[in-house]
Amino acid sequence: MQRTKHARRLLAVVAGLWLPWLMAAPAQAAPADLIVRNGSIYTVQGKSTWAEAFAVRDGRYVAVGSNAEVGKLAGPRTRVIDLHGAMAMPGINDVHSHPLDGAYEDLYACNFPPFSTLEQVLARVADCAARAEPGDWVVGAAWSNTLMAEISTPAALAALDRASAGHPVLLRDESFHNRWANSEAMKRAGITAASVDPAGGIIVKDPASGQPTGLFKEFPAFLALERQVPPRTQARQLAAAQAAGATLNGVGITGVQDAFSSESTLRIWSQLDRGPGLPLHMVASLSTMPGADPAERSGLALADQREQYRGPNLRPDFAKVFLDGVPPARTAEFLQPYLPDAEHGAHFHGKSNYTQAQLVELLAAFDKRGIPVKLHATGDGSVRLALDAIAEVRKRNGMPGARHQIAHASFIADSDLPRFRQLGVSADISPMIWYPTGLGIATAMAIGQERAAHIFPILDLTRAGVLVAGGSDWPAGQPTPNPWLGIEGLVTRRDPSGAIPGALWPEQAVDLATALRIYTLNSAQAMGLGKETGSIEVGKSADFIVLDKNLFKIPAAQVHTATVQQTFFRGRKVFPKD
Template sequence: MAAAELILTNGRFYTVDRARPWVEVVGIADGRIVALGSESEVRSAQPGARIIDLGGRMAMPGIVDVHNHVLMGGTSDLFELRFSGDATVAEICALVRGAAEKAAPGQWIMGAQWGADAIAELNTTEALAQLDAAALGHPVCLRDETAHNRWVNSEAMRLAGIDETSADPEMGSFGRDPKTGKLTGMMIESAAGIVERVAANFMFGIAGDELFALRENYRSAHVRPDYVKIFLDGVPGAKTAAFHDAYLEDPIHGCCFRGATMVTYPELIRWLGKCEAQNLSVKIHCAGDAAVTQALDAIDVVRGFNGPTGLIHHIAHASYIAPDDIARFAELGVAADLSPMIWFPTTFLEGHKEAMGTERAERFWPNADLLKAGALLAGGSDWPVIPNPDPWSGIEGLVTRQNPSGAFPGVSLWAEQALDLATAVEVFTLNSAKAIGLDKEIGSLAIGKSADIIVLSQNIFDVPADAIADTQVLTTYFEGREVYSR
């Protein structure tokens, strides 16, 4: 047994190793785990080590989040208005007015996040008039909870050069009042970027080959620029996700509208091949089942040309999947990036019901079917799409399929797709580490791995399932160093 510098003792350590799930003591040296076992096995063999007594608390490997937007999330938390997805027009406008009264002349008012089910309510000239009045002349840009769409005021549209004669941009649209045909400030998909580039062009940098060429400039021990993100479609609530079956008929899209992908099938194959040639894995945003099919088809073609690879591509969200495609995740070695944390009833889902009908909308997140088919399920927050990246609500939701916040009480979403707690923990630890190629380093407590450990306020295996979201992290160890204490 290697000599430990630090021993964490009197704990209930969950290792995420099914063969030996629990140990009492962890020994650490040079940032690595060097000993695991019982008090008698470890303490007696390490007479010179520093001892920290956990007081019987549960501890486990650090959470691995495979999907977040750090720049957007940090900016949003530090500088923007925050409001819940169920906020009314009046409540949103009251917050905007409060910010406008304090803002410097000409300052943009940025905020988030209105509900994905609120597009129809906001897409009116009456709602725009309320926002204009509240803004006191300031430009306003408010994101929805998917982060794909924006609601902006008239001053923001003026600064962005958008007026009644403006044609819809490719892969997006300017919202218009169904009654009058006038602009409402609703910016769908690529239209949102037109305004946000004017408001915050620090958010839009270089991309594609130009960015690839710089990747090694930023590589370090803890920064590994080895992934590429591709947006293949949009979101169901705005009818910009690509589906095999049509959305419900409406005055704007008419009959038989199925959405469309933003990247053609040949283009996707070309980019996947280019990325594999540079040892880059690809995370592909797919919100609709037709987008999932196209992504899997493209990966299949590239596999046919390139043969086996150690690269793991991700389908991000993997929320609506055609039944015949479920087995293909494992067959092609594709990870299902289960993010954001909405595998339970939410306003997201209410927006989907309005777009495609209740029966189809509720066939959302087939997690158990993916697991049975052997797919690698990985967990992420999609912060700040989910305002709080805390994983415990996501873990509880995987297990209960009910909303941990208390919203939609007693309602379960496709309950037979629930996962057991041990599997849910694996999704957010070892599975996620595998998905990003770091499972030899992190994701479980094992000899030789990085000593990334969290100490919890409660043993999540001892509490009712609907109390898992109440869990708090008391202490965080990163590479054996205490980096956080509540």
């Protein structure tokens, strides 16, 4: 009996010593769903920027490291991908795109290359008109801004009327800010010599006759035309949305910010997300302008109802405000005047769509709701206006506030560079004019070659500690969302295609690591997704791509030739489809 009691006491002591340790000891980790091994894996950020392998469970990274370390999570049902040394990296995050428009135009529009001559544009319109059904509109893109003076004439309008064979025609430019319409389209919209310029828009007229030439600058000017175009059908919209996802995945994009989302666009994204599911992270920028459908909500009214559209992969978290237009149309606001011309004289700076007081009130309302705003500002005058207004909002609502974006931030005064960081503002930059392009040539025609050459001070922004994020602006500027063109342009400041020679402000080039960070983690942070994606780190969504070449082992001028072999979103392969 005594021995039994002693044994019980001894067991109790042992249990008291070991039970807490046993309870605290970690359980054996569950096997991974997926292991990717034996690769050159560029993580962008983490304990190391390079790894051999990583493991994924329930759509998230659970281990990143060596083959041996990660291999411990293999189980009988774990899928293993052997990269055989290939490069993998986080999926691309595109901070500025119009994916629904881009895909819709690819599928249904009368498209032509942005470097087309006027004769080539007219030939393409004639071809589309010949195949159109009675009553159809010919809607297409994208004419070059270098043609602006050439098409703004009665002779060009007459030529467009002949090519259209009686169909109404509406063609957009490469910047998305201007339209060219024929006489039939203007007739249906009720646009005549008596029509007056709406606020924020210009109906260009012939100086001799006073008649509209068919050229319309900025959205308010061509809104009446857009409202006459037959609305896109639901079936076509859904087909375009699915095509957009496939196109973006195919070039390695796993996160995108729709830079201008009307309520009808939100409905399409929401329907797709709640049905088959979006194959990427989608951040929407809610329109603050009236749409083609007068019944649609916009601005604060839409923002206050945005939760009804939120889904597993759709975040209606931003708003979009246009401060100005584009330099080639002289609708961007500059601190120094444009080159003299007959229409504007010698001291024209351009004009913003808002006074500072108006902008402060609008921004403060969104900021108070916790909604960041993407502010379109291409001239250094409108960039300064944006920063001045945000500074006032910070005083009113407090720091840090919502992280607003200035898009495209093309031209920035030196004294305004550090203000981006001081005010917590992201610089949203687009690749269409990082290197010599037609838009750049058209800009030089408006402000002069010397000023036009000093565009996108990327290196200065990064040295100032600014969060610089990369986007495509697809389909504006370029007919593809391919990020590798922009990434190469950041490093070389040259046209990857070689079509336009020379380098554009080569002193502002950045290294490849910086360029990749701009397009991955930086864009994710600017979009409000920095804790969710943008790097290969434990806990984040398993959004990654596999490339056909190691970008760090090829000349910078070959980066644009990189091909995406596989794209994974939340640990699931979305390209190519199995």
